[in-house]
Amino acid sequence: MKNFHHTGNCPIRDVLNRLGDKWSMLVLLSLKANGVMRFSDIQKSISDISQRMLTVTLRSLEEDQLIQRQVYAEVPPRVEYTLTETGLSLMPHIESLVSWALEHMEFILEGRKK
Numbered sequence: 001m002k003n004f005h006h007t008g009n010c011p012i013r014d015v016l017n018r019l020g021d022k023w024s025m026l027v028l029l030s031l032k033a034n035g036v037m038r039f040s041d042i043q044k045s046i047s048d049i050s051q052r053m054l055t056v057t058l059r060s061l062e063e064d065q066l067i068q069r070q071v072y073a074e075v076p077p078r079v080e081y082t083l084t085e086t087g088l089s090l091m092p093h094i095e096s097l098v099s100w101a102l103e104h105m106e107f108i109l110e111g112r113k114k
Contacts, residue, residue, distance in 0.1 A: 023057045
């Protein structure tokens with residue numbers, strides 16, 4: 001039997017914890033769909049995310065090297081976000097999960113009504 005006990009650094013728990021929050025996958029999907037984006041554009045594409053939550057999410061994704069933040073020395077400063085190679089390599093898996101969710105959404109929602 002394969003066990004999933006938490007002993008030290010568990011990559012499954014660590015990755016799922018980071019991506020399983022409410023916003024990370026939406027930010028990644030938005031960047032994949034739109035390419036290079038500024039903060040305000042990401043916020044517009046996910047209309048119900050607060051400025052603070054978007055900031056926290058972007059920092060986490062940048063820390064995990066899934067997105068890249070590029071700051072341009074202009075007045076006012078321009079900041080753009082894009083997926084890294086690692087972020088791009090993750091996208092087929094996220095897109096598969098989204099497809100699965102869309103395919104099974106009605107069945108899952110019916111089960112929740114019981």
